[in-house]
Amino acid sequence: MLGPRLLSAGAEPVAVGLPVDTALDTAEHLRDKVGHVAEHVVRPVAGHVLERYAPQTLVRSGSEEVTGTAGVTRRVRPLAQQAVDAVLVQTMAENVNDVRGGHCAPAVEHLRGAADRSQEHEALV
Numbered sequence: 001m002l003g004p005r006l007l008s009a010g011a012e013p014v015a016v017g018l019p020v021d022t023a024l025d026t027a028e029h030l031r032d033k034v035g036h037v038a039e040h041v042v043r044p045v046a047g048h049v050l051e052r053y054a055p056q057t058l059v060r061s062g063s064e065e066v067t068g069t070a071g072v073t074r075r076v077r078p079l080a081q082q083a084v085d086a087v088l089v090q091t092m093a094e095n096v097n098d099v100r101g102g103h104c105a106p107a108v109e110h111l112r113g114a115a116d117r118s119q120e121h122e123a124l125v
Contacts, residue, residue: 002027032083041080049073 002024004009010023051073 006031037084038080041084045072045076045080 006027010027014020014023
């Protein structure tokens, strides 16, 4: 199920012409990949927190352990979001450059060929 924030984020690409099916497929793929990222962030942190606040025991409702784990979770969540956002921005920039380069490569090759032919022609004259 797509939440309102994800639907809102997909509205603009659809508005500029991205097919709705592509936007929905992208959103589903994003949920899957980010789900894996979240798991890799949550498991080590949660494991460490539980080991610290409730070693070898169950966390008791209303206990100091619950307060401790909830506090650490509140502090770590925005930091995890910042880390994911930083990596996402960096890798998106790399991907945009790769796509631009791939898109422009034939034109660059054509211009290089034209320049080479021009130099060959000038050498003959």
